[in-house]
Amino acid sequence: MMRLIAAASIVFVFALGFAISVPARATATGQAAAVPSPRAEDNRRAGREIFRFDTFGDEQLWTGVLRMHEAIATVTPETALAVGLKVDVDALPAELVAALQARPADLLTNPGVTTELLRLNAVVGVKGTVNGAGQLASVGITCALCHSSVDNSFAPGIGKRLDGWANTDLDVGAIVALSPALDEATKVEFRTWGPGKYDPRHHAFDGTSIISLNSPSLPIVIPPIYGLKGVGFETFTADGPISYWNSYVGVGQMGGKGNFSDPRIKLFISQTPDLVTPQLRALLEYQLSLRTPKAPRGSFDHAAANRGKRVFRNEARCATCHQGPTFTDVLSGPDANVPFLHDPAEVGMDPAYAARTATGKYRTTPLRGLQQHPPYFHDGSAPDLRSVVDHYDRHFGLNLTERQKADLVEYLKS
Template sequence: MFAAGTALSACGTTKPTAEGTPPADTAEPQAKQEASAAEIAEGQRVFRFETFGDEQLWTDKLRLNEVVEKNVDPTTALKVGLKVDADVLPAGILEKVDLKSPATTVALLKMNAVVGLQATVDANNHITRLGVTCALCHSTVDNSVMAGIGRRKDGWPNRDLNVGAIIALSPVLAADKKAVYQSWGPGKYDPRYNQDGKNTPLVLPPAYGLAQVKNETYTAEGPISYWNAYVAVTQMGGQGNFSDPRLGIDVKHSPDMVTSKLPTLRAYQHSLPAPPPPAGSFDAAIAERGRTVFDRTCASCHIGGSGTDNNGGTLHPPADTGVDGAYAARTSNKSYRTTPLRALWQHPPYFHDGSAATLADVVAHYNRVRKLDLTAEQQRELIEYLKSL
């Protein structure tokens, strides 16, 4: 439930982000040059297992613990994109259990095997508390056992996850609310719907390759810890503090179960590298020619190691890039950040709203909107280069 950006924007009209500077108490804490192994390990624990007390939403308000216990068998869970951590499963367990029984889901939760879900299960196998973690949306598995079951891949966006369908299972939601959640589809989430009532869901972004990225949101409203706090408190339902006058949000809890955990969470996210492209997934010779095309047409916005001009304070109005502006209009900056181009091979669809199904669609879009005049061969070369990143 964090967020990323728009791709391949050749620079045109831009504006600085001064008016979008986050409040001082939500700005990025001063980070050490390098986090210690202990800090990264604690950050991994937070990322994978910390609910920040959000059971108050998922259990007390939405009552999803009741739904999961009674109605969600493993087959259904896998269909809505939930993942299972094979490393904690006893050998041969899948051959012995009924994957059509909700009781098996309860057993998996009791083993802490469902990625991104934390449950308290009593002696009678009733789920008394259920919460979610960062890993629900920003971790997947390698499918080494079967589809949806394997070893964790933290930082990879779970593009199979149908968050809206899961929320819509709640028995307390009105039909019109359920219809909105069900409209999102797999791999999308609207991090402002519960704030402004509007519906423009975003593609779930990766949480890897962040070490050189200043602002990890589509609209660059704040750095990584700012967005982690926003999501933890306003979206996950965590019991913490988050305040941003630009958005009219001021939430406080006592005790604050979020703020003290943000530095190690950030350290773990910074430690996650973008995965390299699989061997043989692109033509190296063509990609090298594509680098020349990229340097000439794209590198003025996708700058340096970070891959974004936003580190220098630049934003792009929607008209500058030809992408839909409905989401940006809901934010304080009203514009989009240039997306860092990290592991593009791994996470289609592209653009903030998923409107580009392939990298070929992305290149064709900018060739048209930015009048790049690339030939078909140059577009092919550029696509191969993007696949190599």
């Protein structure tokens, strides 16, 4: 039972990464330690393919342990879309597009269409192998599952890819609960996570068995991964540079074949062949190329945002921690290889999640594309930006006026 429960917990995750034990391969800025390749553009293109389509052999978990290929065989596109899975319209042949336009109800309620979408590599972040009999033989996941969305240009959940965007609709717990390998009590637990959340500290997969890390489950929001360049340390607790987290997630959470070790959290995983480390450099190049999207036209009040910028810098004192072009002070310490962090009590955050990590503290979150990914804070406890402002107003005793709060929200939207 423990094996199955753990298997459910380890899956999905923020696909910010995947890779193997990387601390020696990456610097504190998240850049690979080796001399940058003169073929950076080639690396970025290769990294995009890795990000979108490479499972790193994690079928060993999704197919071998969770038997998700059996569950997916009965899932309709309608159900898949309802739990937040996305479809890449550019991967669909013209005849299928025409059929979806002419007979959407017929196709979206047909499980066979789900299998066909997987055969076409059209389901964002899910890679399936279909055998000669047209049956789904195996399934795995990629980074894009949690960290890509679509623009809904064809229909809700169907459109052009938006790499780097957090899939805030993705209900990881509900998806995992479809596994025929789980008992009802386990399914109930994961269904409580809700859309846009995952717990990467609950269990880990070592290639053959499940390791229990922490209990009870404390799911956190799936973050976007655009705007990473210059940030240095990714994740809410800044356990390591970007490639460190890629390694942790890819091996221990996605279930890919590779190596990861961190004595701080007493986690050591070794597998051969290593399918992740060789992909790290190109993957990182692509991640760092993903730019923060601009706020949509008409989505905020420009005059109020200009006033809010002054509040941000002065009365609200936000710029004390949200510094510079990246809006974070994580690299402001005396050693750029060591993240500058904050105790949970200092910023009024729940210490429970931080206590499960390698640092025990929280990083100042970069303010990138805030409009695109509510809710806020690591646990999603702030449903909107006004709630964020209210939290810090109370915690720091700022005594902001209603006008100042409203203006500050407009600035954060911008």
